Structure formats: structure tokens, C-alpha cells
Amino acid sequence: MNQTASQKAEEFGFKPGDIVQEWLWDDDVDDSVRAQIEKLTGEELVDEDYDSAVDGVIVWWRDGDDEDELSDTIVDAYSVLGQDGPMWILTPKPGRPGAPGSSTVQSAAQTAGMNAATPLTVSPDWNGIRLRAFGKGR
Known part of the structure; x- marks a missing residue:
């Protein structure tokens, strides 16, 4: 991949x-x-209060937030995610303020069954980690 996912939003697996x-x-x-995802999908992002099924999820996560809260957020987000759509945890890159430890997202994902x-790399300051339910996809 020659471009970051923010320049090539389809890398996230979202569709128009x-x-x-x-x-x-x-x-x-x-x-x-955010703008590249909205441009690709042709839809504005909806917030966590949106109460219908969605086709994809992004979660912005920073160190200092409670790891158990991340597990709970993953479970809550997955519950409204239709047809096993893409789910991404976006974290500050190592060395940036708010960068989580290397095992934080992995541990929270496992706790949530993912x-x-x-x-x-999704931007100069952010990484993205795709989550999948155990036994799903590649």
C-alpha cells in the first residue's frame, strides 16, 4: 500500500x-x-448514540482510557454492527501523546471475543487495528 488509509479510505473496507x-x-x-471515510461512503459519520444497525465502526482510543471500558465499547459497538462489517480501533502511534501500550488493544479485543x-498506518499520527469476531474472516 503506497498511501495511508486516510488517503485511500477503501482500505478500511467501507463502501459507498x-x-x-x-x-x-x-x-x-x-x-x-473522518473526511475520507465520509467521501468514500457518501454519508456523514454517526455517533455512538445512533440507535440503528450500522455497516462499519471506528473507535478512537487513547492511553489513559480504561482498558475494561475499551472491551465494553467493543461489545457495544459490535452489537449494532450489521453483517459483520468492518470494525476499527484507531490509536495514536507509538511516541505520540495517548499512544497505548502494544498489548492494550489486543487484550481488550480478546476480552470482548474479538x-x-x-x-x-491511517494518518501521520494514528494507527488503525481491525477487529474481527473469533472465527470470522481473514
């Missing part, structure tokens, strides 16, 4: 028309990632 739910937004998120993939 998808409704993507965003969890734990704050003013430190990378708006270019597998965590290898991190993917």
Missing part, C-alpha cells in the same frame, strides 16, 4: 452508502481520516 458509526470522538482525532489484526 455505508453508515459508519464513530465512537469516542474528541478534538484530537484526525479529521482527514481478534485484533496488525496495526495499519
Whole structure:
């Protein structure tokens, strides 16, 4: 891959028309990632209060947030995710403020019954980790 996922949003696995739910937004998120997802899907991101099924999920996660809370957030987000759509945990890259320890997302994902993939660079300051339910997909 020659471009970051923010420049090539289809790397997230989202498609035109998808409704993507965003969890734990704050003013430190990378708006270019958000804009590229919205451009690809043609839909605005919906927040965690959205109460219908969604086609994909992104969760912005930072160190200092409670790991058990991340597990709970993963379970809550997965419960509204239709047809096993893409779920991503976005974290600050190592060395950036808020970067979690290397095992934090993996541990929270396992607690929630999910597998965590290898991190993917999604912007200069953020990595993305795709989650899948145990026994699902590649």
C-alpha cells in the first residue's frame, strides 16, 4: 500500500452508502481520516448514540482510557454492527501523546471475543487495528 488509509479510505473496507458509526470522538482525532471515510461512503459519520444497525465502526482510543471500558465499547459497538462489517480501533502511534501500550488493544479485543489484526498506518499520527469476531474472516 503506497498511501495511508486516510488517503485511500477503501482500505478500511467501507463502501459507498455505508453508515459508519464513530465512537469516542474528541478534538484530537484526525479529521482527514473522518473526511475520507465520509467521501468514500457518501454519508456523514454517526455517533455512538445512533440507535440503528450500522455497516462499519471506528473507535478512537487513547492511553489513559480504561482498558475494561475499551472491551465494553467493543461489545457495544459490535452489537449494532450489521453483517459483520468492518470494525476499527484507531490509536495514536507509538511516541505520540495517548499512544497505548502494544498489548492494550489486543487484550481488550480478546476480552470482548474479538481478534485484533496488525496495526495499519491511517494518518501521520494514528494507527488503525481491525477487529474481527473469533472465527470470522481473514
